[in-house]
Amino acid sequence: MYKYDIHIHNIININFNIIKKSDTVIIGGGGLLDNCEAFNRDINRILDLSDNVIFWSLGFHKRPKEHHFYNKIEENIRLDNVKLLSIRDYNHESKVRYVPCATCMIPYFDNNYRLIERDIGVIKHLGFKKVFNEYETIENRDSIETIINFILTSNIILTNSYHAAYWATLMKKKVIIYDKFANKFDYLKYKPVEYSGNILNDIDKCNTYKDALSESRELTINYFKEIKMFLNNAEKKYYNIGYEEIDIMKDNIYFISNRDILINNNLNRLSNFIKKIIDKIVWFIPIRKYRDKLRNRILNMIK
Structure with a gap:
């Protein structure tokens, strides 16, 4: 193998x-x-x-x-x-x-409802200075959870980050691109609007793409x-590996990756079963203090 x-x-x-x-x-x-x-x-x-x-x-x-x-x-x-x-x-x-970029598979996109906290949110590329002081701003180096939550709680995303624009589109937000610094923004399938200097006009031109995700x-x-x-x-x-051998390898990989989980689950089940048996054995002792003492002694012997 x-x-x-x-x-x-x-x-x-x-x-x-x-x-x-x-x-x-x-x-x-x-x-x-x-x-x-x-x-x-x-x-x-x-x-x-x-x-x-x-x-x-x-x-x-x-x-x-x-x-x-x-x-x-x-x-x-x-x-x-x-x-x-x-x-x-x-x-x-x-x-x-x-x-498209495989980050579309991020599971956070499946839980995509949040209360709106701002109308316009800015996500800026870390290599650029802040240019929109009137809007709440985060950077594209923030955690994925932070960025996605920021997008979900905004109506419109103003950004010069590729992934911020892409993710906002997947989450059915209006997207406006400013300060394009590479041609990567020109080939987005679901087109954002380029910032013209008049944000209200730009918002009117924005589309949302319900099937993008x-x-x-x-x-x-x-x-x-x-x-x-x-x-x-x-x-x-x-x-020279045949299909059957490939399937065996996949099974082994699955087993190895889940082995510790399976072992721990089985040990927990066995431990709970033993404790129930011991409880039945010591239950005839009327005084709880002595009953607990015997139970602990049996458990220690087993360990």
Whole structure:
């Protein structure tokens, strides 16, 4: 039976030495494509090292030349070498398949009712100064729970954070984008309104998208199923593992992950059963003090 070794790398600290040709490498999340020369170079290096690279909803993140965050990109990512490919950018000129950011699966979105505390809430990217002093503001580095609760308790979200705009859309809020600093905002499927300087006019132009969450989750789940099929095929190709053996491995993984829970539950049941038997044994003693003393003595002997 093949033993899995799972390694999680940060894009800024990849351990290239442990990546083998037969490894499956899943690269996912965030605007990693054309973000900077170093990211492109390192992603291409992974494509050289592994024959089984999957892109899971990566995003393009080009900055305009006039912006102070601009990075010149000379090395292009070799998309043709990616075995299973999707990006979070809708109708991108690359024509690569669209699968939305997988954060749509966050379970907090399922409990989406809160009392409204503010009409307009601002979620700013941590790299920018506060520009709307008249509105309550949080940052995109706050916890997921904080950001989602802030969105749910606001009618309108004014933001320059990609995920704040995306999550607010999934929660059927009106979204206004200000200070766009990269092209990632141009490829959101469910379009926000760009801040014009007249907030009231912008609000009138805003749409809400009632099916955004369900549609995003459906696309994500379907892609996840394809990834599982890819992994099964890669296992058979490199390790000669049949379907029955794969099922056995899945069962073992499930058992190992739940073993401690099962053991603790069984021990608790056994302990409760023993205590009930002991209670019946000592119940004939009329004086409680002596009854408790005998009960504790029996329990200590068992331990």
